[in-house]
Amino acid sequence: MLLEISGITSHYGRIQALRGIDVEVREGELVALVGANGAGKTTLLRGISGVQPLTAGTIKFDGKDITRMPADARVALGIAQVPEGRQVFGPMSVEDNLRLGAYRRKGDDVEADMKRMYDMFPILFKKRELPAGTLSGGQQQMLAIARALMSHPRLLLLDEPSMGLAPLLVQEIFDAVVALKEAGTTIFLVEQNAYAALAIADRGYVLETGSVVMSDSGKTLLADERIKEAYLGL
Amino acid sequence: MFAELLQYLFAGLTSGAIYALAGLGFAIIYNASHVINFAQGEFIMIGGMATSMMVAAGLPLPLAIALAVVVTMMVGVALEKFAIEPARNSDVVTIIIITIGASIFLRGLAQVVWDKEFHSLPAFSGETPINVAGATLMPQSIWVVGISVLVIVALWWFFNRTLFGKAMLATSFNRLAAQLMGIGVKKVLMVSFALSALLGAVGGIVVTPITFTNYEAGIMLGLKGFSAAVLGGLGNGLGAIVGGLVVGIAEALASGYLSSAYKDAVAFVIILFVLFFLPNGLFGKKGTDRV
Known part of the structure; x- marks a missing residue:
C-alpha cells in the first residue's frame, strides 16, 4: 500500500471540512476522488501534502507514518x-x-528531466523563456503537471486539472494523465468532472460534505444509478 | 554653481546608497513574510557600533568588519527565531508591532552592552579629498557607493542564478506552491532575516566614518530606508535601489538649496506623496497576471 489514510479530520475554525476519511492508493494505481464543490476534496489533498493541518487520524506513505511530517519533507519522500x-x-x-x-533533488539529471517534460508538452519548450503568468490556462496546467513531475514523484496528487479549461484541452490533459499512469506513476486524481475522472480511474471514491459515501472500481461507479443522478447529470 | 550641484549629488549618492541597502533589507523580509521589519535600522546601527567598538579594542579593521557582519547576521537570525517565528500564526500587523518592540529592545541592549556616546571609524583609505570639477569628493564616499554596488550585484546573482535564491523568490510569489515544491518556508524566512541583517550591517559599517554612529543612529536610517522601499514599491528590489537614491539625492538637494533643517523631513514628505498619489510605488505590482 503506497498511501493509507485512516480516519482523518480537518477543521477551518469551527467548521469541520473532513469527517473521518479512509482512503487507500496502491502502487501503480490511478485512483479518482469525485465530489461536488465544497465536499472537502482540496482539503484532503492539502492534508496529504502537509499544508492543511489535520485534527485527527493518520496518513501512512509506503508504510511510514507521515501525519506530523512537515510539507517539504513529504516532497522529499516522493x-x-x-x-x-x-x-x-x-x-x-x-x-x-x-x-x-x-x-x-538538487543537481544531477535536472536538464534531462526538463527535456523529457518538453517532449511531453512541446508548447512549454516554445515558451520556456516567457514568464509562466503569460501562458494560457491550459498551458499553465501542463506546466503545473510538468513541474510536479520534475520531483520524480512516487505519488502524484492532481487537484482539479480540468478546472476552467476548454473541452478540447480537458481531453488533452486527461490523455496526459492516462499516459503517466501507463508509464507507471501512481496517481490520486481529485475532480469535479466525475465522468472524465471515473472513466480513466482504476478505483474511485465519492466524497460528500467531508465523508466518503461510496467507493468501488471506476467502471462500477460510472454505472451506478445514484452517481449518474448526482454527478453525471444523466 | 555646477560645482555646488555636484557637491550635493555626491552627498546624495552616498546616503542614497545606504538607504538603498536598507530598502533592500525591507524588501527581502517583506517578500518572504509580508512583514515590514522595523528593526532594519538597528541592523545598521549594530553593524557600525560593533565595528567601531572592536576597532577601539584593538582589532584590525578588516577583522572587525567581518566579525561585526557576522554578529549582526546572528542578531537577525535570533530575531527571526525567537520573536518572529513563535508568532508566525498571528496577524501580519501583530508581527510588525513585534519588530517595533524588537527595535526598541535592541537599542536598549546597545546602550547597556556599549554606551550612549557617538563612535566613529577611521576612513578606509585616508581622508584626502579628491577634487572633481570644483566639488570635493571624500574617498570614503567612493567606498560607500562601490561596496553598495558590489553587494547589490551579489544579491542579484543570488536571486537570479542560484536555486535557493530562486526558491526564495518563488516563495514570495506563491507560498502554497513553494511549499508543495518542497521549499522549506521556515528556512526561507530565516535566510531572509540573515540577508537583511547583512545588508544593514554593511551599510552601517561603510557609512560610519562619514556620519558617526550611536545607539540611536538606526532610527532615522531605518525610516529612510523604509521610505526608499515604499517609494520604489514594497517588495521590489530595483524599486528599493532607485527609491534609496531618489530619497538620498532629494534630501541632499533640499538641505543644500533650502535649509539643512529640512533634511530629515524630505524622506517623510516623499512617503506622504507616495501614499497619496502612487500607493503602489514607482515599480509596484499592478496585477497583470493572466489567470
Missing part, C-alpha cells in the same frame, strides 16, 4: 501535488518553474 488553480510562479520563466519542481 509526494508531489499539482494544486487547484495551477499556482504557477507567474513572474518566473517556464524553465525556472520546472527547475523549482526539482528543488528537492
